[in-house]
Amino acid sequence: MNIRLEKLRMKLNELKLDAFLISSHENRRYISGFTGSSGYLLISQNQSILCTDFRYIEQAEEQSPSFKVERIRGSLHWFSELCNNMNAQIVGFEGSDLNVNSYQAFVESIQNSNIKLKSTAGIIEKLRGIKDEYELALLIKSVQIADEAIDEIIPTIEAGQTESEIAWKLEKSMRNKGAESLSFDIIVGAGPNSALPHHRADNVSIKNGQPIVIDMGCKYQGYCSDLTRTIFIGEPDETFKKIYNLVLGAQLTAETTLQAGMTAGDVDNLARDLISKAGYGENFGHGLGHGVGLAIHEYPGIGPNADSLMENGMVFTIEPGIYIPGWGGVRIEDVVVLENGIARVLSKAKKIK
Numbered sequence: 001m002n003i004r005l006e007k008l009r010m011k012l013n014e015l016k017l018d019a020f021l022i023s024s025h026e027n028r029r030y031i032s033g034f035t036g037s038s039g040y041l042l043i044s045q046n047q048s049i050l051c052t053d054f055r056y057i058e059q060a061e062e063q064s065p066s067f068k069v070e071r072i073r074g075s076l077h078w079f080s081e082l083c084n085n086m087n088a089q090i091v092g093f094e095g096s097d098l099n100v101n102s103y104q105a106f107v108e109s110i111q112n113s114n115i116k117l118k119s120t121a122g123i124i125e126k127l128r129g130i131k132d133e134y135e136l137a138l139l140i141k142s143v144q145i146a147d148e149a150i151d152e153i154i155p156t157i158e159a160g161q162t163e164s165e166i167a168w169k170l171e172k173s174m175r176n177k178g179a180e181s182l183s184f185d186i187i188v189g190a191g192p193n194s195a196l197p198h199h200r201a202d203n204v205s206i207k208n209g210q211p212i213v214i215d216m217g218c219k220y221q222g223y224c225s226d227l228t229r230t231i232f233i234g235e236p237d238e239t240f241k242k243i244y245n246l247v248l249g250a251q252l253t254a255e256t257t258l259q260a261g262m263t264a265g266d267v268d269n270l271a272r273d274l275i276s277k278a279g280y281g282e283n284f285g286h287g288l289g290h291g292v293g294l295a296i297h298e299y300p301g302i303g304p305n306a307d308s309l310m311e312n313g314m315v316f317t318i319e320p321g322i323y324i325p326g327w328g329g330v331r332i333e334d335v336v337v338l339e340n341g342i343a344r345v346l347s348k349a350k351k352i353k
Helices: 002-014 027-033 054-061 077-085 100-109 123-126 133-156 164-176 191-195 238-257 264-277
Strands: 021-023 039-045 048-052 068-071 090-094 118-119 187-190 211-216 219-221 228-231 288-293 296-304 315-318 321-324 329-332 334-338 344-347
Touching: 002 027, 002 039, 002 123, 027 039, 027 123, 039 077, 048 054, 048 077, 077 100, 090 100, 090 123, 090 344, 100 118, 100 321, 118 191, 123 296, 133 164, 133 211, 133 315, 133 334, 164 187, 164 211, 191 211, 191 321, 191 329, 211 329, 211 334, 228 238, 228 288, 228 329, 238 264, 238 315, 238 321, 238 329, 238 334, 238 344, 264 296, 296 315
Parallel strands: 021 090, 048 068, 090 118
Antiparallel strands: 021 039, 039 048, 187 211, 211 228, 288 296, 288 315, 315 334, 321 329, 334 344
């Protein structure tokens, strides 16, 4: 955690901030190790304070030994007091996390002081984009759990089952293998529902001759996995074979040719160009991927024109898809880590050959 604090303090120095208020759950956990659901971090160049209510005092002291833990109550009177004790006049905050009401409450709490609030964006998110060895180990375990669960359940899927039944089997399997929770509600889309990228499993019965998109993931010690496989019930027809092989080819092309130093937009183009040249560009409506870590979607976002530079240590998804209304869709998703300038695929779940 000390290394993370040092990196954050370097950013504060660059931005000429006297202190920084952290309110988002994932960023609070990343910097301090505190997993409680309520609280703030207030960090200056020489002080690290974790502010939370009475429910979490002991937990905070145990999980965040390098932070001074302050008990707070309903009002924000504590904020100006702590800032004054730090001699902090320009205090950054997470503009994408504080809602309007919360921001206004902080403004009112400092109205009789010289403290000024400055909105920031993406400071810690970009730090989180590069995973350390500890984080990578947890991510690999989370990915492994999802891989093993889907490989266990797919052979049991047959016509007559509902999307919800399959989703429940997948969730049980992941939990039995050590998952603490789901990364997100499991997507099981059969037939025309597979053309809906974020369809949620419902009571639709699966039929022979249908593609099924399964998008799932779990959390392991806070870190998320994300996995998509597309299968076919019965003997795949020519349409499915054509679309599936195109999506798989686009994914493998991206995974084997992306390199550190590319922009995220360049990486997206590796897969998108193949799909577009085949005439299905309009049927690939989302980005190629996204970062994965404490949040299921985090920095970097990989999509058209994205200008983030790809760096060693980044963990992200590669998930091209083609969606045809009325027929269905195909999406195949792996989690990869960028190492030594190239991608190492972490996801091992079986794909249709």
